[in-house]
Amino acid sequence: MAASYFNDRPRASIDILSPSDGVPPTPSTPTGPRSSALSSRITSVLSTSYADLEIRDALEILDARGVENTAETRRQLRTDVQREVIQCNGEIVKDFGAVAEQLKRIGNAISSLNQCCASMRAQINAANQDTKPVLEESRSLLAHKTETEKKQKILDAFKSNFLISEAETTALTSSGTGVDDEFFRVLQRVKKIHKDCQVLLGSENQTLGLEILDQSSKNLNSGYQKLYRWVQREFKTLDLENPQISASIRRSLRVLAERPTLFQSCLDFFAEAREHTLSDTFYTALTGATSHGEEQDASAAKPIELHAHDPIRYVGDMLAWTHSSAVSEREALEVLFIAEGEDLAANLRAGAEAEPWNRAAADEDEAEEEFDPRKALNDLVGRDIAGVARVLRQRIEQVLHSHEDATLAYRIANLISFYKTTFVKLLDEHSPILETLSNLEDFAIRQFRINMRDHVAAVQNEVTATPSGDDLGPPEFLEDALQTLKQLMKSFDSSLSSVTEDRENAFEPVLAEAFDPFMNLCESMCKRIEEPGNEIFALNCLLAARSTLGPFSFTAGRMKQIDETMKGHAERLVEYQHRFFLHTSGLAPLLAAIAALDEDTSGAAATNPAAILSLPPFNIESLVRTSQDLDDFLPSALMDAKENLNQLRSTKMAGGITEEAAEQFCEDFEVVEGRIIAADEATDGAENLDVNGQEDNIRLRNVFPRTAAEIRVLLS
Template sequence: MATDYLVSKRVTNLGDSVGIPSEATTLQASRSNPLSTKVTSVLSASYADSDIRDALSLLDKRNITNNAETRRNIRLDVQKEVIESNGEIIREFGHVAEQLKRIGLTVASLNRGCEEMKLHISAAHLETSPVLEEASELLKQKEQVETKQKLLKAFNAHFIMSEEDIYILNSTAEPVNDRFFAVLSRAKKIQTDCEILLGTENQRLGLEIMGQTSKNVNGAFQKLYRWIQHEFKSLNLENPQISASIRRGLRVLAERPSLFQSCLDFFSEAREHVLSDSFYTALTGRKVSGEEDTSVKPIELSAHDPLRYVGDILAWTHSATVSECEALEVLFISDGDEIAKEIQAGRDNEPWNRASDGEEGAGLFDGIKALNELVDRDVAGVARVLRQRVGQVIQSHEETIMAYKIANLLNFYRVTFTKLLGAESLLLESLATLEESALRQFRALMRDRVASLRIDTQTAPHDLGPPDFLKEGLKQLTAIMKTYDSSFTADGSREADFIPILEEAFQPFLTSSEKLADHLAAPEDSIYKINCLIAARSILGPFDFTMKRLAILQNSIEEQSTLLVEYQYTFFRRKAALQPLLDALAPIRNTPEDLASIRSLEEFQSDALTQASQTLDDFLPSALMDAMENLKNLQSSPIGRDITEEAAENFCEDFEKLEEKLVAADREWEQLADKESSTRTRSLRELYPRTGGEIRVLLS
């Protein structure tokens, strides 16, 4: 391509030198052969070819001068350079060949060395193979030994207790603190985990460890039991806070129900002595040792009244019981669930103790119930002294009101202690016994009082008012009802509970007073009974728990009032001369024959009927005053007025019936007289002219 380039340049330069246009030059060149062919190939070449451009670029970089010599020698120069370059390459390849020869020698030497090393390695492998196998076996054994050592270490750390831990559990010289409880908890965990060892083929190890651990745990519980007893001796409940260590100790000891119950028995016994001594000091002002306590005001010296004496004793007992509950509820209420769980776990571990629990659910621990039982046992000594002292007061006083007030006070505290200690309590039993004793004394005194009345020798008062013994009994009943009204009783049972009291303190007096009416004639007997009933009603009326008895009294008053109405009614008819007329008309019917026969009756003859009319006229002006005079001893004017008005109303109704019969008889007589045309005589109404309206006006 360089040659073509040179030829093309040459032809171009030649054409330019002779002044021939380029086209003419081309035509001339095409005619000359082979030059023309060459020129044509050059001219026909595409200068867009990348190879040509690269060749031209190389020529430009060589800085070749464009002259004839250069153009002639360029090919030779290029070929020379190519030859020189090839020679240089050959020389370099010669050096490479020499190096490859040396490398080949080195590789052959290395191969020989490797072969020798393989031989040595094979020999060494043959020699060391038994040793390696033995070393591998030893390594495996070492690994197994190390694993066993780790297992043994872990086993000892988990199942074996150190001498120091055993000393902490069993020695009384070591305190019962957090470390003791931690070691005890670990020992119990070991006991539980020993069950896994018992499930393996070799049970001997598990049995030995469990036996030793159980021995240590039992010793720890004995130590804890003695420590709690010692703490109970010095425990001050006046500052009602049980220390956390004692609470924790009791919670842990609950796992041994027998020891736990024994501790509670010991505590209750100690507290019983303390409270009994305090109660004795509160009563007498002296300690049990005989030393006087100036800080205490003795109840026996300050309470001269029996009721106040009993009230002070009960108030002190209530205060001591409340303080005891507040001091112990921290133990049984806040930790009750934990104690219940521990007790249940202990009973599960001691199946021989479950047989004594009775029913299946009887052994469940109830914190509130346990608290109430413990407090009740603590105050058992106080309850005995209280029962003795209050019993002496009840038996030594023979005042009826006092006996009932004491019984009512005992009832109040019994209800209060029921809410505090529950329904089953020795203290409640003592209070119930004392209350029954006081009520029995009250009933006995009331019976004696009624028996001393000597009703047979007494008579009703002249004014027919309530007798003195009834007034006294009602006064006494008033005091009793006021006491009962202020008592603490349920609203639904107030009236029912008071019925026995009424039967003892009221009914005998009322019955005895009513017996005095047996010697009285009417209407004094009814007036006397009504006066007594009214007095009783006025006493029972203000209280809401006597409604049924008030209804009974009201019925009795109405019964006696009915008798008085009948008496007054009879009085009206007798004084007004109406009774004979009514008796004569009783068999007369409303037939014309019977009505006509009235004039033939003796009572309705002219003289007799005129006399009856005169008697009626004489009675009517003062009838009401005379009737009220009959009831002058009745102490309730409204009742007397109502009785008289009702009797007057009945009298007016009877008079109106008489009036109707007389009018009917006159009408029949007039009809008969017209038929017979006989001489007419005076009518019955003319002989007995008063009308019913006039009677009502005069008696109103």
């Protein structure tokens, strides 16, 4: 509508001057005052800026009222506007009159309230004057009551925290009462009182704190002494056949740990009692009678000394009994040291602070170690079976002294080593029983070496004869030694000591004592035998040793040494068999002549193959005899050669040696055959050749017809 209004505005301006409004038309040339007024009005209208905000707001209001742009409307516009303004002002005046009426009413109400308040203020002042003495007296009484109640609470709190009743004192210190829950409750309360006395010592009145501290210290000491005596009585009545520590004893020991001296004394008492008991029980298990001479019950197990006739069984039963007892002791004490370990450690630390004299003494010797429950358990179990360990050592040493069998001593040593490994898993490395077993193992090993060296010395004194040619097998003492060694290796292989990484080095000392001396003795015997018997005898001994050592993996290094030694002896037998082939076949003089010719002519034979014709072994008669000897030798050559090694225990090795010697013989024959063929070829073109009386029409090949292929077939 605003846009339409602006579009209609120019027409309105024109309508003002139009003749239809009853205004005479303006002459083209204005004259007089009217023309000036009209001109001024037109100028004012034309100079009006429609961009002015007030003009725009007025136009928007007119547009909102729906005023039409007519001459009547333009004439009545001012009148209508003024009428509306007068009406609005009238309404405003009417409203302000109502407001004035209300304000008058409010003023009356305020005046009434002021009067009421003044009356109340006067009454209150009068009441205050009357009640002031009463209020002051009541405040004084209430303050006194509050102070009295506070003092009563302090007194009650002091009694409950720092004093115990007569009944509680009796339950804590009297020996006529038992150690029950009430005792531990009172003991815990007295410990708290003793600790809280530090608060009193920090106050101004220290006398009271010192008195209570002294009284609580006396009560605590009496309580701990009562607990200490009660634990000792319980240990005396404890079922030593089934030493399960009850919950009450465990609780008592846990509390007693706050006094390390008393706690250690109880453990020492228990260890001493268990040591004597286990020693007596072990003696009874061995002999069937107690240490006091009383006979064992007939229904009990048979004594170890009666049913264990074998020394190994006897020692094994004693070790098994000791291990079983150690396991039982550990299981019985694990409940105390493992389940209660943390509490024991905490109480021992607190007790060390409560006993500064012990802590100072420990610091002078060495740094105080943290309590280790497992170590304490292992130490106590070790002390319990210390008496058994002493008896065990005496009995095992008696067994070792009474038997001179080296194998028995070594098997006992392995058995002890097995149980020592078992005890290491069960107890601490520094346990007395482990030290005893280590000493017994060392003693058994020493006894084994002594017995073995005595046996070797006896064998050396008995063996004086040299093996005859009819029997070159391993001597009887070597077979016995190998049988003993086999038992030793089985014992080592079944023991836990063979599980170590370096098994060969672990068993090497045994080989040095039970194997090497006998092999050295066989070697010395071998030197007194003629060839080839010495090599056969040595190989037979080595084969027997190899068959004994072979099944065990921890003898691989020694097996390698034996194989190297056997290889050397076999090579010497090959050389012997080779010489046998050469001399028996008659081929040795031919090879010797060829070798001498090659050395004398400095290689001239290579340029003159016919030079061998000048050698005596290659003349017709000698070559004929050699060929005849070769023909006689070949049919039974292998049989005769194998006959030389018929006493060798390994037919496979004997066949291999003979075959290798035959191969070397065939190679030597090829050399001789080649020289003969070369000599024949060199003399084919010569005429009237006469060397050592040989005519040119006689060929060496005709005299010596055998070929290398034939030799190989015959010796294969």
